[in-house]
Amino acid sequence: MLRSWANRRSGAGAVALSLASAAAVVLFVDLSPRVEGEFFFADDDPQMQASRRVTEDFPLGSQLVLRVEDRVGRPDAYRARIAALFDDLLAVDGVDGGFSIATHDPERSPLYRRLLLTSDARATNVILSVDDTAPEVLLPRVEAVVAAHATDELAIVVSGVPAIVELIRRSLYRDLVVFSASAVLVFALIIGVVFRDPAVVVGTLSTCLVSVGVTLLLVQAMDVGIGLLTANLVTIVFVLTLSHVVFLTANWRRTDAGGESATDRLAQTLRLTWEGSFWSMVTTLLGFASLLVASARPLRELGLAGVVGALTALVVSYVVYPAFLGGWARTQSPGGAAPGEATRPFTRWPLAVAGVLVLAALAGVPRLDTDPGLLTYFAEGSELHEGLARIDADGGSSTLDIVVEDPAGEALSSRSVYPRLEALQAALEADSAVGVVLSPTVLIEHARTIPFAGLLPAGTLLDIASSDRLDGVGLGFVRPEHDQARFSLRMRETNPEPRSAVLVRMRTVVEDAGLRAVTIAGLYDLQAQLGRLIASSLAIGIGGLLLLFLGVAVIVGRAPGIAARMWLCLAAIPAVIVGTFGHAGIAIDIITSPAANIALAIGADSMIHLVVRQRRLRAMGGAAAWKASVQQIGPAVVGATAIVSAGFGIFVLSAFPPTRRFGLAVIVGTLAAAAMALVVLPRLACLGRGRTDSLSAAPTPFLRDETTP
Numbered sequence: 001m002l003r004s005w006a007n008r009r010s011g012a013g014a015v016a017l018s019l020a021s022a023a024a025v026v027l028f029v030d031l032s033p034r035v036e037g038e039f040f041f042a043d044d045d046p047q048m049q050a051s052r053r054v055t056e057d058f059p060l061g062s063q064l065v066l067r068v069e070d071r072v073g074r075p076d077a078y079r080a081r082i083a084a085l086f087d088d089l090l091a092v093d094g095v096d097g098g099f100s101i102a103t104h105d106p107e108r109s110p111l112y113r114r115l116l117l118t119s120d121a122r123a124t125n126v127i128l129s130v131d132d133t134a135p136e137v138l139l140p141r142v143e144a145v146v147a148a149h150a151t152d153e154l155a156i157v158v159s160g161v162p163a164i165v166e167l168i169r170r171s172l173y174r175d176l177v178v179f180s181a182s183a184v185l186v187f188a189l190i191i192g193v194v195f196r197d198p199a200v201v202v203g204t205l206s207t208c209l210v211s212v213g214v215t216l217l218l219v220q221a222m223d224v225g226i227g228l229l230t231a232n233l234v235t236i237v238f239v240l241t242l243s244h245v246v247f248l249t250a251n252w253r254r255t256d257a258g259g260e261s262a263t264d265r266l267a268q269t270l271r272l273t274w275e276g277s278f279w280s281m282v283t284t285l286l287g288f289a290s291l292l293v294a295s296a297r298p299l300r301e302l303g304l305a306g307v308v309g310a311l312t313a314l315v316v317s318y319v320v321y322p323a324f325l326g327g328w329a330r331t332q333s334p335g336g337a338a339p340g341e342a343t344r345p346f347t348r349w350p351l352a353v354a355g356v357l358v359l360a361a362l363a364g365v366p367r368l369d370t371d372p373g374l375l376t377y378f379a380e381g382s383e384l385h386e387g388l389a390r391i392d393a394d395g396g397s398s399t400l401d402i403v404v405e406d407p408a409g410e411a412l413s414s415r416s417v418y419p420r421l422e423a424l425q426a427a428l429e430a431d432s433a434v435g436v437v438l439s440p441t442v443l444i445e446h447a448r449t450i451p452f453a454g455l456l457p458a459g460t461l462l463d464i465a466s467s468d469r470l471d472g473v474g475l476g477f478v479r480p481e482h483d484q485a486r487f488s489l490r491m492r493e494t495n496p497e498p499r500s501a502v503l504v505r506m507r508t509v510v511e512d513a514g515l516r517a518v519t520i521a522g523l524y525d526l527q528a529q530l531g532r533l534i535a536s537s538l539a540i541g542i543g544g545l546l547l548l549f550l551g552v553a554v555i556v557g558r559a560p561g562i563a564a565r566m567w568l569c570l571a572a573i574p575a576v577i578v579g580t581f582g583h584a585g586i587a588i589d590i591i592t593s594p595a596a597n598i599a600l601a602i603g604a605d606s607m608i609h610l611v612v613r614q615r616r617l618r619a620m621g622g623a624a625a626w627k628a629s630v631q632q633i634g635p636a637v638v639g640a641t642a643i644v645s646a647g648f649g650i651f652v653l654s655a656f657p658p659t660r661r662f663g664l665a666v667i668v669g670t671l672a673a674a675a676m677a678l679v680v681l682p683r684l685a686c687l688g689r690g691r692t693d694s695l696s697a698a699p700t701p702f703l704r705d706e707t708t709p
Contacts, residue, residue, distance in 0.1 A: 017320065018206035021213025029216045030226065041297070041526060050521035054401045058486040060476030061096065062130050064142065064160040067391045069123040072153045085149045085156075086126055092141045094133035100126045111446035114436050118394035125394070128160075135166035157387030159397050161523050167384070168377050171656040172231050172591065179654055180234045183647040184208075187242065190646045194639040195249060203324025204245050211241040211316040215309045222308075224301045232591070232662065233302075236598055237309040239644055240284060243605045244277050244317035246643070250636035252325050266322055276609035277314060279552050283608075284601040285310040287545035291537060299537055302594060310601075346623060346683045354680045358572045361579030368578050370538070371500070371531025372587035373493040374398055379655050389494060396435025396490030400524040402506060403486050404515040411482040412440070413459035421485060424513035428487065431509065433495040433502045439487040440478045484518060491524040499528035534593050542574045545600055552604075557611050565684040566607050569676040573603045576672040577665055591658035592665055599669020602644065606637045606677035614685075626682040634678050641674040 041048050068085065070078040083102035089095055099115055101124050106112040116125050130138060142158060150156045184205070192201045215237045224230065252269045288306025291299050374397060378385040391397050404424065406417045418441075425441045428434050440462055447461045456464075459482060465474030478485045495502070503520060510517040549570055553563035574596050581588055614629040644666065651663025 013323070015202065015206050018209040018213070021210045021217075025213045025216050029220050041530070048526075050519050051401075051526065054403060054486065054519055054521045057403070057479060057484065058401075058476050060486070060488065062132075062160070062162055064095075064128040064130055064158060064163055065391060065395075065397075066126040066128070066146070067118065067123055067157045067159070067387065067394065068126055069120065069155040070153070071122075071155055073122065074153075077153070081149065081154055082124065082126065085145070085154075088145045088149070089126065089128060089142065092138075092145060094131055094138040094141060096129045096131055098126065098128040100124070109446045109449055111438070111442050114395070114438065114442065118390075120390070120394070123390075123394075130162060135162040136169065139163055139166045155387075157384075157391060159388055159391045161399060164374060164377075164388075164397070171377070172659070175651070175654050175656050175659040176226075176231045176234070179651050179659060182650045183235055184238065186650055187238070187643055187647045190643045194642060199324050200249055203321055204242065204249075206324070207245055207316060207321040208238045208241045210320050211309075211313050212237045214316060215305070215312045218308050218312065219305045222304065224304055230298075230301055230305045232594060233305050233309065235648070236306065236594065237313055239598060239647075240309055240313035240601060241317055242643060243280070243602060243640055244273075244313060245321050246640040247276065247605075247609055247633075247636050248273050248317065248321055248325065250633070250639070254632060266325055269325065270318065270322065273609075274318070275556075276605070276612045277317070279556050279608050280601070280605040281310050281314040283545065283549050283552050283604040284597075286548045287541060287597050287600060290541045290544040293540075294533065294537055298590070299533065306594075306597065346627070346686050348683060348687075350679050351683050351687075354572075354675065358575055361576045361583070364579035364582030364584075365575065367582035367585075369582075369585070369587040370534040370589075370593075371498060371528060372589050374527070375493050376587055376589070376657055379657055382655070392435070392493050394435070396492045398491040398493050398524040398527065399522040400489040400491050400506070400520070401486055401522040402489065402510060402517055403484055403519040403521075404510055405484045405518050407514075407516045409483070411459065412478065412485050413457070413462055413482045418458045420514045424487065424510060424515060427509045427513060428489060428506075431505070433492055433497060433505075435490040435492050437487060437489050438477065440474070440485050443474055443477060489522075489524075499524060499531065503528055530590060534588060534590055538574075538578070538588070538593060538596060542596055542600065545597075546571050549604060552608070553611075556608050556615075558615060562611060562685060565681060566611060569607060569681045569684070570600065570603050572676055572680070573599050573669055573672045577669045580668050581661075581665065586661055586664070588665070589658050589661065592661040595662050595665030595669060598666050599673055602640065602670050603673030603676060606633070606640070606673055607681055609633050609636070610677055610681065614682075623686045626686055630678055630682055637674050637677055641670050644670045 066085075066089075068082060079102060082100055086098065086100040086102050090098065099112060101116055104112040104116065106116040106124075115127050118124060128142070139158070139162060142163075146156045146158060187208075188201055188205055191204050192198070195201070212234050215233065219230070219233070226233070248269060251272045252265070255265050255268050255272070285307050288303050288310060291303030291306070294300050294303065375385060375388060375392065378388065388397060404412075404421075406412060406420075410417050412418065412421060421439065422441050425437060425439050428437045440458075443465050444458055444461050447456075447465060462474050462478050462482065466478065466480060467474075476486065477488070491502070503525065506520065507517050546567065550563060550567045553566040554560065557563045557566060577596055577599060578588070580586075610629055610633045613633050614625050617625040617628050648663040648666040648670075651659050652667075654660050654663070
């Protein structure tokens with residue numbers, strides 16, 4: 001079998017296979033990220049249940065908010081332009097209705113005053129009620145109308161849940177195409193610099209492309225689409241495959257080419273690398289598998305896609321890449337160690353430096369923000385960010401629904417309970433985290449502006465507002481039985497408080513008004529839940545992987561002491577990532593969170609290969625074996641680190657902040673992994689051992705002749 005691969009024809013076949021896999025991805029895989037539900041949750045996630053209940057009981061529908069600013073200060077012309085814009089927007093398929101100053105007078109109605117006026121006298125809002133048309137379909141239609149009316153005299157910014165979700169999806173898709181492709185080019189360039197062999201460059205790219213293509217096709221066959229988390233699957237699988245390829249290449253170059261056929265040399269390379277690659281795949285696979293128990297479907301999809309990617313990366317690396325090594329790659333004699341290098345003792349001061357740095361990083365872990373605001377998904381200083389910030393300052397940009405009832409079960413429209421609704425309305429509007437608040441009390445305030453309507457009781461007015469004569473608008477805020485009411489809030493994303501603290505205060509405000517909060521839902525609450533899920537997934541995913549890695553380390557290291565030292569070094573990698581982000585005030589969002597898994601995979605890979613090599617060189621003695629192992633494995637680790645860091649460095653140039661944070665997290669973790677593997681682990685292993693080593697297990701037969709010191 002090896003002989004059939006070790007020829008030029010098989011290398012050409014592997015290139016053809018990579019091209020075929022790329023063509024299959026283009027033809028059969030939809031790479032456009034899918035955003036479901038109200039935000040990052042799928043419709044069948046438990047987190048969406050509260051939102052669905054509110055939607056069923058209070059059919060208010062989704063809204064788009066357009067902030068329209070008069071840039072020239074001509075009120076009459078401005079109102080005429082608003083009228084023309086509003087008429088064209090109402091004609092858009094997917095828009096059910098709306099409000100603007102051209103059709104509703106905000107000066108006469110407290111309802112329209114809240115909806116339409118802003119803190120800037122030169123700007124007003126246009127509110128559109130939209131149906132369940134997909135945001136990626138609806139928003140371009142609205143944007144086409146906006147583009148036709150946006151001139152030097154009008155500045156128009158579109159917000160609302162459908163718009164924000166679609167804008168995030170577009171940014172991620174653009175980065176998926178542009179920066180993933182750019183990263184591949186950078187990978188190729190750095191591979192060429194590191195190995196200086198065109199066959200290795202072509203072979204690496206071909207192998208990684210096959211791995212990515214097979215993974216995407218398998219994931220598509222499992223009905224796992226490209227979502228906000230799996231959008232980075234291309235680069236994740238590319239890096240997982242690249243790691244195997246780098247160690248295969250390094251070991252190929254270290255095997256003795258003299259007198260051996262390419263087939264024998266290739267067989268020796270595969271045997272030398274397989275054990276480390278296999279256990280590295282196991283740790284990576286288990287890390288992604290830990291996400292399969294998450295309650296949010298996007299996290300489960302990432303877990304499943306990661307498991308498939310880890311398996312595919314290993315299989316493809318050992319099936320496809322050997323064709324290039326055996327047929328095209330140049331032979332190279334291994335370099336030897338410098339005289340006396342293997343017997344020179346390790347200096348210990350790097351351990352002290354590493355310990356201080358890790359402890360300093362740990363101090364930043366409690367400061368980590370896993371619940372960033374919506375505005376952090378858009379670049380500061382950009383026109384879009386500034387426009388959304390103005391909308392947020394005017395009346396809030398994130399929805400929150402609070403459904404309340406009387407603890408004693410009385411009708412909310414009764415004389416004894418209705419004043420509590422008014423008190424709650426006033427308390428919510430006075431809260432610094434809250435913008436616009438709509439509720440049954442606002443509807444009744446509006447109704448009482450109609451002549452003689454003020455003579456009617458609150459219950460009658462709510463019944464009229466809920467009737468067909470007024471298109472049932474009241475049903476969006478009160479149930480026909482008047483037993484529950486909905487307060488619809490627009491929350492300020494620029495508020496610096498944690499969402500969890502704000503939500504606790506909202507419940508307290510409701511209780512202080514003498515009411516009971518039945519349900520709290522909406523985008524603001526979903527983001528808070530998402531932040532908790534990110535924190536728990538980091539803890540569970542990283543903690544679970546570290547626990548599982550301890551077992552793998554015992555198997556690979558064949559000694560509890562070495563396993564414990566490997567575990568400490570691996571645990572330091574996520575500590576450095578999370579702590580660095582905490583100190584720098586950089587949030588870890590749902591898109592950034594997979595970076596820790598990638599860095600852990602790279603760190604585990606390097607450490608496993610290092611320990612396996614040290615175990616095979618143990619006849620040299622303790623420190624000498626570790627130094628020889630570092631000398632042999634070090635170039636592969638350094639090369640992989642340079643390739644991965646440079647490739648993900650491209651992501652730091654993105655205009656989409658989550659992509660920048662993702663790239664930065666991978667770079668920090670990759671550098672930490674290399675330092676732990678090559679600097680810290682060998683020195684920890686040699687502490688107090690002199691020239692002896694605890695790795696004294698008897699050699700297994702299949703390892704005896706695989707390498708020479």
